[in-house]
Amino acid sequence: MTKVQAADLLRRNGIKKTRQREAVVRILAEAQAPLSVDSIHVRLRHKDDSVNLSTIYRMLEVLLEKGLVEQMHHPLGSKFTYVLSAYGHSHHLTCTRCGVSTRMDSCPVTTALGQLEASHNFHITGHRLExxxxxxxxxxx
Amino acid sequence: MTKVQAADLLRRNGIKKTRQREAVVRILAEAQAPLSVDSIHVRLRHKDDSVNLSTIYRMLEVLLEKGLVEQMHHPLGSKFTYVLSAYGHSHHLTCTRCGVSTRMDSCPVTTALGQLEASHNFHITGHRLExxxxxxxxxxx
DNA sequence: ATGTAGATGCAAATGCATTGCATTTGCACT
DNA sequence: AGTGCAAATGCAATGCATTTGCATCTACAT
Structure with a gap:
């Protein structure tokens, strides 16, 4: 994602534009998998574009409220990870040896959940599959 | 689960029997849903059977190693929760209003995953659905 | 009954996430 | 371009959940 595209995404969603926010959005956009706050932080430092950890946390909070990112627990560790939800509803395959997650291109459960909804008298609003x-x-x- | 049954479970798995360990196992056995460490602690106090938090953590570590409990993130909060895996592979429906989880009686995804395995060249060893x-x-x- | 490895309780340490506050910055308005 | 102000940032301090070090206690084999 270019700097301009990142700035656009912010403006379109009524988020004040700053160097830090653009940088975070670009990292998320470039990532192929959910990132922890810490790894966002590290990637930024590698680009000599350092952003304070709290700032990253606060930025992600904003993106969450706007529904622009999805938050999930890292399936193996105990940190949260984040993906741009522009990429849509998705699930991941996580390798238990190397820890790397890759996106699945489709969701294998949506159909199955319809039946479930009826049989449990439960109004389903979302799901997460790892x-x-x-x-x-x-x-x- | 009776006191005797709990003691049995410990002995059968080569875990030294103590008042604290019996108590933890019984709480887990009686629970209908995954419990956080804290809620185990609270339930024990209500029974006047107080057990130190560290002890609960250490006990759960032992049970995990032996494969007797499953550990998962609480789907809404940021704590771990634990269920006796004697109850087998299972998934949960979590209410986003009251936070209560209930067990599903069947797994809606196993069949779907076979196809996935082939299409992603990934050897699937487990999954988690919330x-x-x-x-x-x-x-x- | 007794010795010993392992279990416990307590307090302190850790790791991730959040918050308070002084300072800085983006941006609307002139 | 200059100015004011609300909002954003950095830093340090704090909050929780979890883990660890260590002194003491206890289950269990002998």
Missing amino acids: VFGVCAACKSK | VFGVCAACKSK
């Missing part, structure tokens, strides 16, 4: 295993790369080692 | 919504009780309010 799948664990060993990725192709780790298998070949 | 479903959110509004429970019957909260709906009627």
Whole structure:
């Protein structure tokens, strides 16, 4: 995502534009997988674009309220991770050896949940699915 | 679960029997849903069977190693919760209003995952599904 | 009954996340 | 372009959940 596109996303959503916010959005946009606050922080430092940790937390809070990111627990550790929800509803395959998550291109459960809704008298508003295993790369080692 | 049954479970798994450990196992056995460490602690106090928090943490660590409990993030908060895995592989419906989780009696995804495995070249070893919504009780309010 | 490895309680340490406050900055208005 | 002000930032302090070090106690084998 270019600097301009990041600035656009902020303006369109009524979020005041700052160097820090643009930078965070760009990191999220470039990422192929959910990122922890810490890894966002590290990636920013590598770009010599340092942003304070609290600022990142506060920025993510804003993005959450606006529904622009999804927050989830890292499936193996105990931190939260974040993805731009522009990428849409998605699930991940997490490798238990290397810890890397990759996006699934489709959701394998939506159909199954309709039945569930009826049988449990529960109004379903969302779900989260995490799948664990060993990725192709780790298998070949 | 009776005191005797709890003691049995410990002995069968080569875990030294103590008042505290029996008590924790019984709380877990009686629970209908995953419990946080804190709520285990509170339930124990109500029974006048107080156990130190560290002891509960350490006990759960032991049970985890032996595969006797499953650990998961509380889907809404940021604590871990634990269920006896004797209850088998299961998923939960969590009410976003009252926070209560109830067990699903079946797993709606196992079949779907077979296909996934092939299409992503990923050896699947496990999965976790959380479903959110509004429970019957909260709906009627 | 007794010795010992392991379990417990307590307090302090850790790790992630949040918050209070002084300072800075973006932006609307002139 | 200059000015004012609300909002954003950085830093340090704080809040929780969890973990750890250590002195004491206890279950269990002998």
